[in-house]
Amino acid sequence: MAHAELESKWGYVSPGGILRYPEEPPFPVKEYDAHYDHIFEMMEELEAKGEILIHRITEEYQPIPVYTRTGRIKLIPTNKLWHHKSCGQCGNIPGYPASIFWFMNKFGLDYLNEPHQTSCTAWNYYGFGISNPVALATIWLRNMHQAWKTGYYPLIHCGTSFGSYKEIRRQLIMNKELRDAVKPILKKLGRLTEDGRIVIPQEIVHYSEWVHAMRYRIKELYEKEGKAKKIDVSNVKVAIHNASHTYKMIADDYPYDPEVYNGQRPAASTAVIKALGAQVVDYSTWYDCCGFGFRHILTEREFTRSMAIQRKLKVIAEEVKADVIITHDTGCTTTLEKSQWIGKAHGMYYPVAVMPDVMFAALACGAHPFKVVQLYWNFSHYEPLLEKMGITNWRELKKEWEDAVKYISELEKAGKYDELMEFFKEYDLYEPYSKTSTGKPRASATADIPLFES
Amino acid sequence: MDEHNYGYNLSISEKTKMVPWEEKVRVVEEVKSDFRFKEYLFGCLNCGVCTASCPSNKFFDFSPREIVQRFLENDVEVLYDMMHEYIWACSQCFTCWIRCPFGNNPGGLVAIMREVAVRNAFEATKELLKPYGRVLLKVMTTGNQLSADMLQPDLFPDWGPKMADIMEDLKAKRLAIPFDIGKSVKTAWEVSLETIIELYTIWRETGIFEMLEKLDPNLYNVIMDIVEENEERYQKLYEGEE
Incomplete structure (x- = not known):
């Protein structure tokens, strides 16, 4: 879209060259x-x-x-x-x-x-x-x-x-x-x-922000392909956890939107969940960080899990009983997922699925929960969520992934790399080295991938 | 200086009291001379919004308001003392920054204080950073901060039994990740050799290797062995190309 067209549709270009709101915000x-x-x-x-x-x-x-x-x-x-x-x-x-x-x-x-x-x-x-x-x-x-x-x-x-x-x-x-x-x-x-x-x-x-900008296309895909697989997220209760480093750091550079709390809270993640028709549920500690703390997740996890359990998981469980906590960052997803199990030791176990917006959206649009969304690596209880979304065949889908892992393992152990590469051509989302920007021979920093050694 | 001039409630360690005044001034001035300092500290009404919303304040003896106040009053003794343990409670979420009506950034001030503490190789800092060696080794040598093989069950027992389950036949599970450069075990994604060589240059030119040498000479030696090995690999592989 040309700048002039953007300007006529969205706002005006200030003397400094910045695209700004129309007169009425x-x-x-x-x-x-x-x-x-x-x-x-x-x-x-x-x-x-x-x-x-x-x-x-x-x-x-x-x-x-x-x-x-x-x-x-x-x-x-x-x-x-x-x-x-x-x-x-x-x-x-x-x-x-x-x-x-x-x-x-x-x-x-x-x-x-x-x-x-x-x-x-x-x-x-x-x-x-x-x-x-x-x-x-x-x-x-x-x-x-x-x-x-x-x-x-x-x-x-x-x-x-x-x-x-x-x-x-x-x-x-x-x-x-x-x-x-x-x-x-x-x-x-x-x-x-x-x-x-x-x-x-x-x-x-x-x-x-890309997911946010693409939310209506994601919704179209859900309507067309997700619903064709009997997936329905309309009854799913979603609690949103926004990441501190996305909207609290340089706070003026992140999306806000009239559709999300009338522009008074960060819009990304919430807007795509709303577009998909799931129920966004509000809770009192929405503003709190997860407790990741960078250093703390590794060496002071008693702080991390205290924050995660007492200020997020417990509050969400007691106030809104969400089916899933939607995140949009690495550290928050890790913290909110991996701090759950230890809560058993303190009588504070609040199991709930945790995943980022894009994984939830991919599930809603019919992506394979294990081959694509790779839920196997998640620690939280995603199974009840899958059932509620209508992905009731998740056991068979998990078996498909386990079979794929077994097949890969056998080929790899037998050194049948050519066959493995053929398999990946079908299996992978991004064809191995179909596109790179340098013509240099392939060599990695760790040289731990015999498949791809130069 | 046994009693604080302003009667604040922050105790000062015996170790700090023993340090010559000039040294404490030097260290605090090093923080204040950082180019970011003027962008992170403006004024303070003591409203306490930063501390009220601070996650670390909920579980530690830590207050972003105190950080701001000590700098505004140039409280050298307390600031120097804070740099040994106090500041390491901050979780760097920057909630204080977005909430401060003055636009102060206490989390940013803590970041500068930490950097100066590391650069000066404070003993307390060395102790605090010991458990971090594995991550440091990874990021300095591969350009990735985390990899699948770092998540060993015995290091994360509080994360539950799923950890052991994931580690079983890890290599095959990593290969089942559906994009090629995500299949690596020792790195999060496969980082190309030429890229890591560039990162080594950045570490060298910006003094990060030196910073590490002062902090942990043993770890530094291990890292430099890997760096040199990769540099040799690179030279052999691309010999005559440049």
């Missing part, structure tokens, strides 16, 4: 024209001076506008996306990224999922203070440059990365000394433009 806005929005004007100025290059959200990325809480309209690219994966999701909840890829395949969207990406390393920083702003900024810019070089737009899967990157961008734009510190390192890495500029994306976009 769609919901009460407390901080109209917030200070944060100035960052975008400064980015334009830095580009004009030749310091940075803005990786712009052009029409090929098929942007969809969403409201923020300040009067600024954020463009969410929906196509041709470079997947900035999450280490917690891929390592711990692999159905999370798999569900995102599944939707992109279903919608026929183009995307790139390649190994040329590092973690943001911000968990390391928030938890343990090891690193510094220059390292964090360089890592961010290195990953963003990689996306830009491929022509794909970065989509950030992890809430921690998203929050960290938003904060780093603000620091980088506001502080010349930080820009001066990262530039020589980026140059050494070959991560500046040919004319020596730093590449910065126009918007930092979290996957939950």
Whole structure:
């Protein structure tokens, strides 16, 4: 959609080049024209001076506008996306990224999922203070440059990365000394433009914003394919847990919408659940964090589970008896799931399914609960939820997945890699190495994957 | 300085009392000279909204309001003492930041204090970070902070019996993840060798390896062995290409 068309439909372009609300805001806005929005004007100025290059959200990325809480309209690219994966999701909840890829395949969207990406390393920083702003900024810019070089737009899967990157961008734009510190390192890495500029994306976009922007297409898919499989979410009671790092960090850069509490609470996740027709139930501690704490989930779990049980799981069980808690971040999903079992020791066991919005939406649209949504890795009690959604054949579906694992195991142990690769061509959502951005031979940082050794 | 000038209720450890005043001033000034400091601290009405909504305050002796107040009053003794244990209770959720009517960011101040504590290799910090060695090894050498093989049942007994179940035939289960670079066991996704080499350069250029060496020399040595091994692999593989 051209900018002029966006402007005529959504609002107007301010002198600083920012797409803003029409005269009458769609919901009460407390901080109209917030200070944060100035960052975008400064980015334009830095580009004009030749310091940075803005990786712009052009029409090929098929942007969809969403409201923020300040009067600024954020463009969410929906196509041709470079997947900035999450280490917690891929390592711990692999159905999370798999569900995102599944939707992109279903919608026929183009995307790139390649190994040329590092973690943001911000968990390391928030938890343990090891690193510094220059390292964090360089890592961010290195990953963003990689996306830009491929022509794909970065989509950030992890809430921690998203929050960290938003904060780093603000620091980088506001502080010349930080820009001066990262530039020589980026140059050494070959991560500046040919004319020596730093590449910065126009918007930092979290996957939950993509789900939010795509919610009506997801609803269409549910109506067409989910319901054809007798899936019905209309009786499912959903409690929403928003992640602190998505909406409390750089709070002015996340979607709000009149459909969700009249724009007074973050809209992502809640809006897609509403679009699917499930029952969003409110609870008194919606604002509290989960207790992840970065450091605490690893080394002070008595805090993590106390927070998770007493401020979230118990409250949700007693106040609203939700069938599922919907999250949109790695740490929250892990914390709220894995803090349940230990509650038995204290007579505080409140079993409830926990999963991110995109996994719930994929289930609603008919994705295989185990081969795609990979529920096997989840610790919470998802079975009653599946029954309530009408996925009553989940036992057979689980058996299908177990058989697949057994088959894979046999082939792998027998060293029949060619057969395995053939199997993956059918099984995988993203064909092995169908697309990468470098022509170099494949070699991994750990060399632990004999299948793919160069 | 046995009694606090302002009569606050925060005790100061004996160890802190023994540290020369100039050293305490130096460390606190290091925090205050960080470029982010001026963006994180403005004014404070002592309204306490930050502390009332702070998750760590619910379970620890920790108050973001105290952090802000101590800086506003330049309370060197207390600030220095806080950097040894107090600040590590913060869960870095930044609820304080979104709620503060002044736009203060107490969580951000804590992040700077932690970074300075690590950079100065405080003894208490070394102790606090000991259990974190595995994650540090992973992120420094592979560019991933977490991998499937790190979730060992004996390290997470409170997560229940499902953990052991998942670890059984882990490799095959990882291979059943339906996208190619997600199939790895030792990393969350397969990170390419050329990418990790870039990350090593970033660690070097930004002083993170040095920071680690001061903090844990043994871990540093293990990490550098892997770094050098990967750098050699890279050179052999792409020899003559550049």
